[in-house]
Amino acid sequence: MHANVKWVEGDTFIGKSESGHNVVFDTSNDGAAPSPMEMVLMSIGCCSSVDVVSILKKARQDVIAAKVELSSERADSAPRVFKKINLHFVITGNAVSEKHVERAVKLSAEKYCSVALMLEKSVEITHSFEVLAAQ
Structure with a gap:
């Protein structure tokens, strides 16, 4: 690349x-x-979201929308690296199983998201999720 x-x-x-x-x-x-650090934060969100949506589709979950809300903490002094990142997934759909969402988030975090797997060596990365019923 x-x-x-x-x-x-x-x-x-x-x-x-x-x-x-x-x-x-x-x-x-x-x-x-966006700044370079904002791009890194959005990159981990996009990378993981691609995985989560793909896994949920393969599990035949009726996902209507997916969003990840990203929050982070950075070091106070230079270099102002990320110390913590949280990815909070909001999945909207019809009868979407929380068990399937939990599995998809876990697989992304532990196996598929190359951005997260690269960053986790120096950043504390956490994940959370919620499932909303489609309106």
């Missing part, structure tokens, strides 16, 4: 992935785009 990041101006950078997709980063406090 390859990528590059180019400085645009000020605190703005554009990353380009090997697949040709561009992502804007902004490191200022009032930036117009």
